[in-house]
Amino acid sequence: MGVFEFISGRKKQAPGQLAKERLKVVLVQDRIKLSPELLELIKADLLTAISRRLEVDEQNVQISMARENRWDRLQADMPIKRQKVSFEWDPPAHTTAANVLRGKVQVEVEREEQEHS
Amino acid sequence: MDSRVITITSGKGGVGKTTTTANLGTALAMQGKKVAVVDSDIGLRNLDAVLGLENRIVYDIVDVVEGQCRLRQALIKDKRLPELYLLPAAQTRDKNAINSVQMEQLCQQLRREFEFVVIDSPAGIEQGFRNAIVGADEIIIVVNPEMASVRDADRIIGLVEAAGKPEPRLIVNRLRPEMVRRRDMMDVTDVLEVLGVDLLGIVPEDDLIIIATNKGEPVVYDKRSRSGRAFINAAHRIMGDEVPLDEVAEAPTLVERLRRLMGFGPALAERRVRS
Numbered sequence: 001m002g003v004f005e006f007i008s009g010r011k012k013q014a015p016g017q018l019a020k021e022r023l024k025v026v027l028v029q030d031r032i033k034l035s036p037e038l039l040e041l042i043k044a045d046l047l048t049a050i051s052r053r054l055e056v057d058e059q060n061v062q063i064s065m066a067r068e069n070r071w072d073r074l075q076a077d078m079p080i081k082r083q084k085v086s087f088e089w090d091p092p093a094h095t096t097a098a099n100v101l102r103g104k105v106q107v108e109v110e111r112e113e114q115e116h117s
Numbered sequence: 118m119d120s121r122v123i124t125i126t127s128g129k130g131g132v133g134k135t136t137t138t139a140n141l142g143t144a145l146a147m148q149g150k151k152v153a154v155v156d157s158d159i160g161l162r163n164l165d166a167v168l169g170l171e172n173r174i175v176y177d178i179v180d181v182v183e184g185q186c187r188l189r190q191a192l193i194k195d196k197r198l199p200e201l202y203l204l205p206a207a208q209t210r211d212k213n214a215i216n217s218v219q220m221e222q223l224c225q226q227l228r229r230e231f232e233f234v235v236i237d238s239p240a241g242i243e244q245g246f247r248n249a250i251v252g253a254d255e256i257i258i259v260v261n262p263e264m265a266s267v268r269d270a271d272r273i274i275g276l277v278e279a280a281g282k283p284e285p286r287l288i289v290n291r292l293r294p295e296m297v298r299r300r301d302m303m304d305v306t307d308v309l310e311v312l313g314v315d316l317l318g319i320v321p322e323d324d325l326i327i328i329a330t331n332k333g334e335p336v337v338y339d340k341r342s343r344s345g346r347a348f349i350n351a352a353h354r355i356m357g358d359e360v361p362l363d364e365v366a367e368a369p370t371l372v373e374r375l376r377r378l379m380g381f382g383p384a385l386a387e388r389r390v391r392s
Contacts (some may be wrong), residue, residue: 016307
């Protein structure tokens with residue numbers, strides 16, 4: 001950052017960079033005709049699968065497609081709700097602690113407010 | 118004869134296909150290769166003018182395909198180089214005057230006579246484009262570092278793949294190093310990251326290209342021109358020679374350094390030689 005840039009506090013995304021980011025998105029849409037409806041279906045499928053194990057903050061789930069190096073990438077951003085979780089755990093065979101060798105492990109996580117913005 | 122048919126295409130118009138074809142063809146012929154450059158842009162003939170051969174056309178590609186003349190009669194010999202020939206496009210016909218089968222046969226015919234057949238494709242993705250790639254062993258895509266051109270290039274890459282051709286290589290044309298340094302233009306690495314194909318050459322924007330075209334003399338004849346040297350390097354890479362990709366690498370001038378210091382350009386850490 002040069003002197004003037006520093007003084008004025010200017011720090012925007014460079015046009016060259018912006019072009020690249022816009023291209024990545026538009027090329028995915030060009031290449032595979034993935035309609036918003038289909039994307040919603042995929043989102044629902046993912047939520048169903050993930051929700052069996054973790055409680056997902058459904059309001060803030062984001063699904064998008066992007067492209068890099070000729071690969072189309074499905075990106076899912078799923079914030080997890082922090083709350084008391086309880087799940088069954090199969091301890092690895094090498095675990096020596098007797099109290100976890102058999103049975104269920106309870107994990108207690110203190111309930112907190114959502115931090116996701 | 119061991120022969121290679123190379124098609125120069127782009128999707129988008131005006132990115133420099135014809136200039137690239139003329140210069141790569143000329144550069145290969147300068148290396149002693151026997152070269153035919155073919156204008157497959159029927160109805161919009163231009164390769165002849167870029168090469169300065171527009172006054173010598175008697176027969177054209179459609180005449181050959183339709184059997185109005187023999188291939189040898191239609192080929193125009195470039196007097197400056199003993200091994201360079203042009204097969205011009207027809208100007209008064211449209212791009213459906215030739216079909217894919219005829220074009221493939223024509224390529225086979227040319228293979229018997231030449232080491233390199235360099236085909237200038239029309240813009241677009243219709244029949245003319247399909248004809249241009251049908252007989253090709255290799256495809257070179259010309260792209261400018263701007264959105265519309267890169268987007269079209271991606272489409273072409275998909276169509277080339279679908280046609281069962283090997284992965285095309287890229288010539289990034291009309292790069293403006295100044296704008297890249299200011300980060301106002303996509304860099305070569307950005308274009309490659311988005312398109313994910315191999316690079317064959319980088320050609321900087323150069324006024325000398327317009328001057329060369331005005332004279333009908335490809336810019337590779339001008340040894341001082343940066344664009345000419347870039348095309349010569351690309352031609353060497355086509356022949357399989359190892360040439361470092363340093364076409365646009367050059368030390369920043371004093372004015373550029375000052376500007377950068379004042380904050381009108383990228384910071385020191387971002388200023389590096391790009392390849």
